[in-house]
Amino acid sequence: MxxxxxxxxxxxxxxxxxxxxxxxxxxxxxxxxxxxxxxxxxxxxxxxxxxxxxxxxxxxxxxxxxxxxxxxxxxxxxxxxxxxxxxxxxxxxxxxxxxxxxxxxxxxxxxxxxxxxxxxxxxxxxxxxxxxxxxxxxxxxxxxxxxxxxxxxxxxxxxxxxxxDEFLVYRLGENKDNRLRDIVSTIQAEQDQIIRAARNTALIIQGVAGSGKTTVALHRLAYLLYQYKEQVSAEKMIIFAPNHMFLDYISDVLPELGVGDIQQSTFVDWAMNILHLDVPLPDNKDTLAYWFENIEDRPKLTDDVPGRFKGSISFMKLIRSCVETLEEASVPDTDFSPWEGATLPRDTILRWFNEEYKPYPLAKRKERVMARIHRWVEMELKKAPNAAKQKEWKKRASQREKSYAGKWPHYEPLTIYKQMFKALKLPASWSEEMLSIIPKQVLQSTQSDLKNNTLREEDLPALVYIHYLLNDRTSDQMFDHVVIDEAQDFSPFQIALLDLFVRGHSFTILGDLSQGIHAYRGIHDWQEMSSLFKPDQTAYYALTRSYRSTMEIIEFANGILERGVRSDLLAVPVFRSGDPVRLIGYGQVSREDNLRRALDQLLAKEYRTVSILTRTLKEAREMHHFLSASGYDIHLIDGSKKQYEGGHSILPVYLSKGLEFDAVIVADANKNHYDDHEWDAKLLYVGCTRALHELWMLHGDEVPSYLPQEEGEFAVTGWPE
Incomplete structure (x- = not known):
């Protein structure tokens, strides 16, 4: 041999x-x-x-x-x-x-x-x-x-x-740096099937943690540009990611594959650009803190939650109905008279608006009608008996044209949105019955926000959709293909909206329902996405094999899903064995000293990336201050930075999604920080599956019921000997 x-x-x-x-x-x-x-x-x-x-x-x-x-x-x-x-x-x-x-x-x-x-x-x-x-x-x-x-x-x-599997295991065993890398040498058969799927299809990919779904989507972009080079261009493709740091983390993959110029954005940035808005949204960290850190006072995850309702297709239909009602009441209920003795009948203006300019979106129709009125005025001015009269008529006509234009609705998305929620005077034709569709909690919270001129991320799909109904979209706003990462955190409204901006329903939609920690705004089932397309326009793939973590880590994380979420979306590990997961109680030693001891032992193994995951951002900041003062070179990830620096880090668990580290220390894996709620189980699952080689769970007091109560095949208790 x-x-x-x-x-x-x-x-x-x-x-x-x-x-x-x-x-x-x-x-x-x-x-x-x-x-x-x-x-x-x-x-x-x-x-x-x-x-x-x-x-x-x-x-x-x-x-x-x-x-x-x-x-x-x-x-x-x-x-x-x-x-x-x-x-x-x-x-x-x-x-x-x-x-x-x-x-x-x-x-x-x-x-x-x-x-x-x-x-x-x-x-x-x-x-x-x-x-x-x-x-x-x-x-x-x-x-x-x-x-x-x-x-x-x-x-x-x-x-x-x-x-x-020998070569695959060899490549997976390599230590992590601060960038996602291409997998072109280790693409597996089920991944290749997705990469080479037909272009004009909305692919929905359910991929367990570590299944390579993000990398597969990026390789799919490279493949589409190669296979359909006459029909698609890199400049007309876009990747939507959850935040700027994640975009930085994946930024090297496409250049490694020889692909450049693909747009990369967050949904918020794209929407704000479409709307030409520079209104600052509430700090996303504050929103996350509200949902993830106020454990005792956390709202229930029902469809009455603003993010869920405002992300629904029902809300999208309501907006369309409101704009259509606005269209019916657009033309002022009077004839237009530029001066005494000259009259343009309302019936004529209505015919222009409802028939001749019907193909145009609402705002464009108004522009066309007003331009047509101006041309009619110019023709009428030629009938003036003398130059002095013509000058007098022209001045009066200019004033009355301006006054008449002011009687039309103000076709601006934010104004119409405020009208919908009664923050401004509501047109009489908008019935109370229509507004009764909006849950009371949503109505009250949105009214309060809009009166204070506050917009939230959950309002942006509605505003962009209103903009589309008023103005349509330009050719440079259209995409040849759209990739949506962490799509379980997107709403059906967002997908349906983006479908208006992409040719041929050409999507790669990928995520993991088991990591749906933003359930207050995201989906609960992939059917919410697939139902938006005709059966022949969509395809569903499930990636169940995890290539990131060792067998021990995957089996440990699967146990959390089985016991805490009652989920069958379990990962099948590649046979790459490593150290068992460590369950370590704080005992009589302080929490800080235990974390420092754990960090010392993992740093001694010369891992490139070691991360401490806390429950809250406040705790991450406190621990970062303590460790930095103790001489450790460790940086804080708080959601404010646009670049992922790699190395050793500390961050709240809810900001770790999408990242991976050689070794992970989960701090405070106990009931004081993670109760028996399904959401908390998903949070811990996310934290556990960030680890490639080693996972240490530090805890004090009682642990949640979905964590093993004693050591077994894949977990051990206590410190290494």
């Missing part, structure tokens, strides 16, 4: 050296071509192509490829080795097979979909389904042009068993 490995290593080293030499030769040739800076369009296009080639060759030089697949097409065609990389590299000789095949190419899908066995494999090519036999599947690790690792996960002609 050792001899076979040595032979394979030598073969791959020889091939790598040849590939590097060829890439260097091509790169040097393109670099020797002078850069064109003139104004000839044809030459500019050619120069853009050359620059793209320079960049792709330079990118592939350090790590040309990561996999090899030996494939023989049915029909007796010659078996050939296919090398798969992040960037495709062609041979310059006509007719020669590619030096490296782009991972997004149809034939490269075999590398991900083939999981072993003697049966033929197939992939879908532009010319149809291609079938054949896979003889070898090999994973290759190259770093800075040095061959580091060669692992065969399948060899049809070998005498050794396949080791399909």
């Amino acid at each position: 050792a001899e076979s490995f040595q032979s394979a290593y030598q073969e791959e080293e020889k091939r790598l050296n040849a590939a590097i030499a060829e890439i260097n030769r091509q790169l040097e040739r393109f670099r020797n071509i002078p850069v064109y800076t003139g104004h000839d369009f044809t030459e500019q296009v050619l120069e853009a192509a050359r620059e793209s080639k320079r960049q792709s060759l330079a990118k592939s030089l350090a790590e040309p490829y990561f996999g090899r697949l030996d494939f023989e097409e049915a029909g007796g065609k010659q078996r050939r080795p296919l090398y798969i990389g992040k960037v495709g590299v062609d041979q310059e000789e006509v007719g020669e097979a590619p030096l490296v095949i782009d991972w997004r190419a149809p034939i490269a899908s075999l590398f991900y979909s083939f999981t072993g066995g003697q049966d033929p494999a197939s992939y879908e090519a532009p010319e149809g389904m291609i079938e054949g036999l896979v003889y070898l599947k090999r994973n290759i690790v190259i770093r800075k042009q040095i061959l580091e690792r060669v692992v065969d996960t399948f060899n049809r002609e070998g005498d050794q068993p396949a080791v399909s």
Whole structure:
């Protein structure tokens, strides 16, 4: 076996050296071509192509490829080795097979979909389904042009068993830094199926913690740009993430895949930009504190909660009804007279508004009608008997046009929104029956906010929708594809609204209901999302395999879901074993000293990222102050920063969602901080599943019922010996 490995290593080293030499030769040739800076369009296009080639060759030089697949097409065609990389590299000789095949190419899908066995494999090519036999599947690790690792996960002609998970476990065991990385060398078959799914579909992905759903979505963007390059552009794609820090955390993945210019935003930023609003929203940290930190006084999670109601399709329909009612009462109930003796009948104005300009949105219709009235005035002015009279009429007409325009409704989203909630005078045609749809709690809290000129995040979908009904949307506001991460925290209203701004219902909607800690505004079931689309417009995928944490951590976290949430959305761990989860009571030693002792022991293992998770932001700040004063280099994550700094950190558990750390210390895992409520169980589940390698649960007094009361197969009590 050792001899076979040595032979394979030598073969791959020889091939790598040849590939590097060829890439260097091509790169040097393109670099020797002078850069064109003139104004000839044809030459500019050619120069853009050359620059793209320079960049792709330079990118592939350090790590040309990561996999090899030996494939023989049915029909007796010659078996050939296919090398798969992040960037495709062609041979310059006509007719020669590619030096490296782009991972997004149809034939490269075999590398991900083939999981072993003697049966033929197939992939879908532009010319149809291609079938054949896979003889070898090999994973290759190259770093800075040095061959580091060669692992065969399948060899049809070998005498050794396949080791399909060995390479994956090796990559998962690497320590974490401060950025999410691409998984192009370890994409699994179920992930590849999502990545290569058809474009004009609303994909809904339920992925357990650590299933790679965020990374899969980013790889899907890269695939769509490769596969549909004539129909989509990076500038017309957008990723919606929960906060700026998370956007920073995932920011390296797309550049690593050779993709740039994709928009990245939070829903709040996008909505404020559409509305041209610069009104400061209440500090999000205050909202989170209200829901997560006032444990005793926490509101019940019913549909009467403002965030749930304002995120509902019922509220969206109510807004549309109100705007339609406003449309019926738009044209002032009088004729227009620019001066005595001249009259434009209201019936004529109504015909313009309701018939001729009907295709336009409401605000545009008003603009068209007022412009038409102005043109009518100009025609009437030509009938003046003399210049003096014409001047007199023109002055009077200008004043009356302005006065008449003021009698129309004010087509501004915030004004109409306030009218809906009676913060301003409500039009008589808006019945009390219509407003009775709004729950009393929602009505009162929103009235109070609007009277104080306060807008909340939950008001933004409604305001953007009103803006859309009034103005439609411009072509530069339309997207070719939308990715929504942590979608369980989005509302159905938000999804339905975004669907108005994307072509062909082209969505990748991903999240985890078990991490639905924002249930006061998010969804409780994926049916709330899928029901927004026709059956042939949507597809549902479930990613149940977790690649992040060790088997011990996953089984421990699953226990929290089973006992505390009664959920069957459990993770299936990759067989990567590690230390058991530690349950450590504070005993007679202070909470601070216990946390310091735990931190010392984990830092001694030279993990790159160690995190302490507290229940509240206040506790995180207090602990950060204590540890910093004690000489620890640890930073506080409080939701205010736009960059994720990596390293060692302390943060409230509800801000940890989406992040991952080598080791995690959960402070205060007891009933004083986490009661037996389903929501608290989800919070602890989120905290536990942030850990890649080690999880320590520190507690005092009684622990919640969904945590194990004693040590077992996956958890032990006490400090390490």
